[in-house]
Amino acid sequence: MIALAPSLPHGPHPETGHCQEALSCQESPSTDWQRRVAHAFSRAAPRYRELARAQAIMADMLLPHLPSSAQQVLDVGCGPGDLTRVLSHRYPQASLTGLDLSAAMLVEARRYTPAPFSERIQWLCGDAQQLPLEAGSQDLVVSNLAIQWCPDLKQTLQEIRRVTKAGGKAVINTLAPGTLQEIQQAWSPSAADGSTGDTGVLAFHLRQTHIEAAYAAGWAQVTVNQQRQRFFYPDLKDVMDSIKGVGAQVPRQGAHLTRRDIATARARYERLRQPEGLPVSYELLTLVLHA
Ligand SMILES: C[S@@+](CC[C@H](N)C(=O)[O-])C[C@H]1O[C@@H](n2cnc3c(N)ncnc32)[C@H](O)[C@@H]1O
Numbered sequence: 001m002i003a004l005a006p007s008l009p010h011g012p013h014p015e016t017g018h019c020q021e022a023l024s025c026q027e028s029p030s031t032d033w034q035r036r037v038a039h040a041f042s043r044a045a046p047r048y049r050e051l052a053r054a055q056a057i058m059a060d061m062l063l064p065h066l067p068s069s070a071q072q073v074l075d076v077g078c079g080p081g082d083l084t085r086v087l088s089h090r091y092p093q094a095s096l097t098g099l100d101l102s103a104a105m106l107v108e109a110r111r112y113t114p115a116p117f118s119e120r121i122q123w124l125c126g127d128a129q130q131l132p133l134e135a136g137s138q139d140l141v142v143s144n145l146a147i148q149w150c151p152d153l154k155q156t157l158q159e160i161r162r163v164t165k166a167g168g169k170a171v172i173n174t175l176a177p178g179t180l181q182e183i184q185q186a187w188s189p190s191a192a193d194g195s196t197g198d199t200g201v202l203a204f205h206l207r208q209t210h211i212e213a214a215y216a217a218g219w220a221q222v223t224v225n226q227q228r229q230r231f232f233y234p235d236l237k238d239v240m241d242s243i244k245g246v247g248a249q250v251p252r253q254g255a256h257l258t259r260r261d262i263a264t265a266r267a268r269y270e271r272l273r274q275p276e277g278l279p280v281s282y283e284l285l286t287l288v289l290h291a
Contacts, residue, residue: 034101034127037149041079042104044246049080049108051245054231058173058284059083059144063090065171065288070094070140076128076160076172077101077146081109081121087142088117097138099124099131100146129155133163141170148174153205157217157289164291170219176226176283177204183243183280186236186269207285214289221290229284232277236266239278 041048059082070091075084078098088096098109098121106123113121126132128143129150141160150156160170180201205213207226214222233239269278 033151038101038103041100041102044244045080045102045104045108047245048105049082049112051241052079054229054242054280054282055079055145055246056082057231058229058282059086061284061286062142062144062171062173065286066090066142067140067169072138072165073097073140073142074099074131074133074138074163076131076141076143077149078109078123079105079146081106081113081123083142083144084109084121085113085117087140088121091140094120096121097124097133098122099126099128099133101125101127101149129159131159131163135162136165138163139165139168141168141172143170143172143174145173145175147172148202148204153210154213154217157214157219161218161289161291166291168291170287170289170291172287172289174210174285174287175202175204176207176210176285178228178281178283179204180243181281182269182272182278183239185272186265204283210285210287214287219289219291223288225286225288227284227286229282231280231282232274233280234277236262236269236278239269239280242280 044051062083063086066087071094073087073091073094073096075081075087075096075098078084078100079102081098084096084098088094098106100106100109100123103125106125109123110118124132128147129152141164143160147153147156160172164170184201207224210224211222214224231242233242272279
């Protein structure tokens with residue numbers, strides 16, 4: 001999804017009192033980027049389900065692409081596990097793994113998974129680019145809005161391919177350029193008002209780049225659909241909550257937002273207002289990959 005430049009934590013989390021170490025996977029040889037991403041999502045974890053309306057709607061769009069049966073199912077970047085639980089209903093005989101970089105997301109996932117489903121789902125802290133799973137161990141891999149956070153697209157698709165059995169399938173939602181264009185417009189620096197810095201929106205890859213990366217990663221058959229999804233919010237605070245509350249950070253790393261910055265952004269965003277509210281656009285890519 002969105003915003004870049006998650007700021008590195010110092011000391012205990014202000015709300016949970018946990019230190020960074022408790023919020024990300026200790027086993028993974030994390031890069032600075034991964035630690036920042038894990039920390040940003042861990043801070044967001046307690047309120048994620050409440051604020052992730054757009055993410056939940058986009059997750060549902062994966063369902064028509066699922067195969068009729070599966071025994072070993074992996075959800076990459078599972079967050080608090082809503083999609084993993086849907087999959088456990090869909091495949092009542094399957095063993096499932098929900099994997100995420102953020103330990104706090106997995107705490108939420110466990111909290112919301114009652115028995116008997118909890119007996120069939122293992123929650124694993126790990127990195128999508130270095131999956132802690134055996135080659136050929138999964139017959140279905142699913143992922144909703146997580147792989148855009150991985151710096152190396154080809155390596156991520158290669159890892160997912162590695163753990164997928166021959167004849168297996170991956171169904172993945174990710175994002176393309178044009179996503180959050182309104183945020184970029186509202187927060188972009190302008191010579192007119194003298195503000196500086198970037199908007200903090202992730203650099204998304206084109207549909208064609210995903211197709212090429214998937215074939216280069218060893219997938220036998222690749223389909224990538226692109227569609228624009230727009231969501232509407234009553235005001236700028238709700239727009240920003242919908243983004244920050246699901247793990248993104250404030251735009252412009254290290255910059256302190258002044259009242260003037262916020263007033264400028266609000267005025268720019270108001271120009272985009274539709275009868276339904278303030279729009280937030282996502283260019284959704286759905287990858288259907290056959291091993
Ligand atoms: C926008 S949330 C989506 C969560 C969930 N799939 C959903 O549909 O609500 C993105 C998730 O990807 C996880 N994530 C980001 N980078 C990751 C990586 N390299 N490996 C595993 N998980 C990652 C984040 O911690 C976060 O929980």
